[in-house]
Amino acid sequence: MYDKLWLIPLFPFVGFLINGLLGKKIKNEKVIGAIGTLAIFSSFVVSCKYFLQLLEDSNKVHEVVVTSWMSVGQLQVDWGLLLDPLSALMIMNVTGLATLITFYSIGYMHGEEGYFRFFSYLNLFSFAMLMLVLGSNALVMFVGWEGVGLCSYLLIGYYYEKKSASDAGKKAFVVNRVGDFGFLLGLFLLFWSLGQKGVWTIRFTEIAANAHLLENGGLIVTIITLCFFLGATGKSAQIPLYTWLPDAMEGPTPVSALIHAATMVTAGVYMIARMNGLFAMAPDTMMVIAIVGGATALFAATIGLAQNDIKRVLAYSTVSQLGYMFLAMGVGAFTAGIFHLLTHAFFKACLFLGSGSVIHGMHHAYHHAHLDDDPQDMRNMGGLRKKMPITFYTFLFSTLAISGIPFFSAFFSKDEILWWSLSSTRGHWALWLMGALAALMTAFYMFRLVFMTFFGEQKTDARAKDHIPESPLVITLPLMILAALATFGGLMGVPHVLGQYIGHFPNAIENFLAPIFEHTQHLHHIEAHGAAATEFTFMGISVGIAVVGIGLAWLMYCKKPQLPGLIVAKFPALHRAIYNKWYIDEFYDAMVVNPTKKLGTTLWLIFDVRLVDGLVNGVAWVVKGSGRALRYTQTGYTHNYAMSMVAGVVAIIAIYVFN
Amino acid sequence: MEYLQLFFFYLVALVAIVAGFCVISCKNPINSAISLVMTFFCLAIFYVMLHAPFMAAIQIMVYAGAIMVLIIFVMMLLNQGAEVIARYRHAVIGAFVAAALMMVQIIVLIKQGAVSATVGPISSDVIETVGHTELIGQALFTDFLLPFEIASILLLVAIVGAVVLAKREV
Amino acid sequence: MPEMLSLSNDPILFLSVMVAKILVVFIVVVLIVAYATYAERKIIGRMQTRLGPTMTGPLGLLQPIADGLKLFFKEDIIPAQSSKFAFILAPMMILVPAFITVAVIPFGDFITVGGYLVPLHITDLNVGILYILAMAGLGVYGIVLAGWASNNKYSLIGGIRSAAQMVSYELAAGLSMIAVFMLSETLSLRGIVDAQAGSVLNWYIFSQPLAFCLFVITSLAEINRTPFDLPEAETELVSGFCTEYSSMKYALFFMAEYANMIVVSAITATLFLGGPAGPFAGPINLLLKIFFFMFLFIWIRATFPRVRYDQLMFMGWKVFLPLALLNIVITGAVIVF
């Protein structure tokens, strides 16, 4: 039934091999792009087949063992793939978006140096991501986990001649390593502590089935889950390890869309959802997750308010939205978190690709006019509505979605998260407040972005302004598909309160995911009737918040463009702090990076130079001294050596003769 | 008849030893080489006397006909003059002493040792009737087939090695 | 059936018959050598529409003797800077292998002397062909030493060329012989002759035409005859290794050349043309075959120009050697299947 599951990761891997090994020979961009797209598209087709099959199937969990990997002591690891509703949704998400974005890249990357490299990396990334979501045990997942980190590093540093790009790549890698360390520690601890109870396993199904052996809410579970959560913060850019994501915008825009918005950064969310049984047993960890998620959502949103780089705004928006997902995870609303993950993937991918389209156009214009201005700076844009209509409309729909305008996709998902953050047994009004404030800011800065880019008068340099074209179909087609998804994607998770009014419209995603989260259902306390009114009230409040945010943006950037300047003048310190990202990077440099460097230098001076080198040199000295003494026996004349050999022979024969 | 044989043996042995001495004492390397060829000849004669005509023929073909020709050829190419031996007189004396000691020891050892009787089936009559070449061939292609093949590989390697080493530019 | 004569049943007769055979063969070879020079001059003269020697004796028949006497009585010059020992040794080392090779060549069947059977060969070695190859390998020493000992750059170059040439062609010659004794399954020349007995069609020239051609050509190169006479190429090396030689030593070189021709002819006849087999008495058949080859060699000398040195090496290593190997492979395949 599901035994061909391994085809899904295989196709992109084959694509990677072909483009990676032969790409340099092929040279033809169309062929390379076609290979890359076809590889991931084939994977998408297979994914669709299995997804539809799973929808019909009554048994929702299927594990396929491809081959044995290793067997060490109690540890038995297979290359196993796991298909259940959660991973099925994820593979659909990954393969679908990767197909669109790879296709988009054919146009976007046109004429770039190392074209084949880009496509082979994209395919490798898809492979690693699919291994991550399909892995049936923690080790296979970890392979994918590291693989996506590697591809992220490679793709951020794609323009490796640029110092900022290669630095950003390194930063992403190193910061991710911190998280990975936590993941590994958690994994070891989990393996060991389960082993103490007699179950030596790292398979997810067995972990879920045996989690109850551990003490509920005990110290061990808390530590394990905290370690895993540290891993998640690294990969998913949460406080305190979020700093790499904004810098990752140095990579090409399709990379930002695919890796740093839609798929890889959600790996942490996915991992927590995958181990929900374990996390549900650690209320303290859940609280930490919720607080960190909410704080990140709020904190990143504030930074997003003042950025001028179009991609950077989106990057902070991504961090903020990821914060939402963690907030959902923290309050036990796993379904809502995964739902938001999906809708976020749609609209954020669309937003990134749209910004890519804008940058592409700006770049084209600047290139045409031989100007050196920054094509990503929003202050140079404005009025692009008429120049690139398709980009504008798709962008607008996605922005409406992210802002939470009713019936656009994120309205459902975000609203559900906000509702659960208040109503869940783990919820709290403070969490809701953080989420709501973040939502206000989100609506504000996203529309700030739209207004600055597409409305008002064109601020582009006069020499370039007439040469901004609409992007070709290869770029706009994915935009349109994604915009459609961003607009209507929310329908798969219409909440009950709304669904019951429109002909009992089912909450499809919740039903579908129910078997995965059955152990955590007890967190949801819904008094079916009494809460409906409250839920409607809060729904209204969040819509209101969104409208207020949009209105503010309109006021400040369309109606009275001088207003932002006045506010900045009024609170210069605040603006500077926000503009400089609250000086977090500087803070990290001062607190972590520089002390580490200093420690390294000190250790090198004391330990390495004195002790290690001293030891090595001491040995060398002894050898040198004895060599100096012994070398007088080495005359260098062959005859002398031969002579000593003959003397030896004479001695040996003498022993024989006189015995 | 036996004394004739013994006389012949001593005659050839004398020639071999004198030629051998010329090898180590002639200042001119070409003369050394000619003396060595002479020694090889004497050894070939001994091989015939020992009922091993095939080995005798091979001895002349390989040593006299190939190796020594090669050596003389190289000597002509390099065209080295006569060498100065007398620089390390004490070393020469030492070498003679050591070698003489060794020789005496070996001879003592030989004299001490008991010579066993004939154990194998191959007598001179067998060699006469079957033929020495045939006997060698049978041994070589049955019991010693693997070493034989390995030796052929060794030769191939040596050819390649010699070409690589002696080529001016590889 | 009379008994075979051997050292054990009649030592005196055996030794005297042995000495007689050796003497006869030696004298015959020397005579042929002497008159081969005469024949060569006559034949080439005719081919070039000249008369050749006519003055000394009837038809110039005493010419070789006159030449010999003249050379023997000339003053013997040894160059001052030469290596005297090697200089004197060289002509001997070139002549001796040529003469002692003849010892293994059978020149007839058996005759009865004093009631015993006497085979018509000086000796029949179990390793006859190897013996021939070994002696052929020794021939090179004479030339190399002559070239080196003369202390003359032409001589030295001639000597080195000769060494290279002979070593190269020895291989091809030896390999072409292998096919023959693969068929006869013996290394003894008597055995090879016996294997070809019976009919003319048994001669190996018919079953081994390629080996025959290869052997004749490579032998020609090995005895330094035209068109392969590079070691003594007059035009470039001023007679090569024998530039500095005079008088009797020079005569020895010449004798050696013709003796080598005879030996090669005899070996070719033995290996490929059934040796003493034929319509007449054994020795006469063999002599006729030898004369045929001698004539062939002289004819070639009159006809072909000298090859260039690189052509020579090219042919030796890249044409004859592979062909000889191919011949061995084919012969082996035919024998096995």
Place this chain on the structure above:
Amino acid sequence: MITITHYMVLSAILFSMGTVGVLTRRNAIVVFMCVELMLNSVNLTFIALSSHLGNMDGQIFVFFIMTVAAAEAAVGLALMIAYFRNRESIDVEEFSLLKW
């Protein structure tokens, strides 16, 4: 009567002479020839014993020694030519790079 001892003593003498040559001569090719002389003296022992014992093994051994000697000659002489090209000499006294 020639006994096995005759051959072995002769072999010992030749071997010792070869040793002296190796120890005293300075021309690398002559040293090489002396090594060949030593090898040959061993060959003589082998064949003498082989013939004495009525066994072919010794002669087969000699056969292989000759093979090895031929290979050695080819490679050794090639080495000497290469060395001569670098140093303009094949004097073993000058092969002294290992000297202190």
